[in-house]
Amino acid sequence: MKLKILLFSLVSMLALPAMAQEDMLKDFPGYADFGELNSIFGEPSVQIAVGGALLGLVSTLSASENAEAAELFKRLHGVRVNVYENPPMSSGAVDYVKDVSSKLSQLGWESVVTVNSDEEQVRIFMKISEEEIKGITVMALEEDEAVFVNVIGNLRPDELAQVMDNFDMDMIGESLGNGSLGGGDDDDDPEK
Numbered sequence: 001m002k003l004k005i006l007l008f009s010l011v012s013m014l015a016l017p018a019m020a021q022e023d024m025l026k027d028f029p030g031y032a033d034f035g036e037l038n039s040i041f042g043e044p045s046v047q048i049a050v051g052g053a054l055l056g057l058v059s060t061l062s063a064s065e066n067a068e069a070a071e072l073f074k075r076l077h078g079v080r081v082n083v084y085e086n087p088p089m090s091s092g093a094v095d096y097v098k099d100v101s102s103k104l105s106q107l108g109w110e111s112v113v114t115v116n117s118d119e120e121q122v123r124i125f126m127k128i129s130e131e132e133i134k135g136i137t138v139m140a141l142e143e144d145e146a147v148f149v150n151v152i153g154n155l156r157p158d159e160l161a162q163v164m165d166n167f168d169m170d171m172i173g174e175s176l177g178n179g180s181l182g183g184g185d186d187d188d189d190p191e192k
Contacts, residue, residue, distance in 0.1 A: 029127055034100060040093055041087045044082045047082050048082075049078070051078050079151050083147050097123060105125075119143065122138075132154050136149075
């Protein structure tokens, strides 16, 4: 846990402003354009935009604690996370997620999970090219939180939960860890 806090702090201090990081990531096939999230959800309570150079540093720093995670970070080009607390769970927010989902589908992203209920709206997409996953995108709306995640790089579906765990994004890690995408169950982990 201390390593996670140290890594997150280091990445936060060294990171370029989020917009500059996003501009650097737009040319990768796994980049998902969420549009103007702030106009619908307000200011994010958490915003992470980390590019390949910093992920390489994270990989080096985490190698001694978790070699598997370190290897994963080497294959990533970027991780983008936006979390909004107490978002409006209005029809406008739901329509926004549906609109972004439609655009992703038109760009060749494959929908792998869709949840439509009064309590939550969840969309998980994968960008697959040449038998590799180039990107995973998660959009989740709940009554008290909206989460938008885009992982860019070469990875396997079961690795998304590991990426989110390393960035302490418990909501996404838990939903993927239940086996819906082949993720593992981390209940045995004493650090949790």
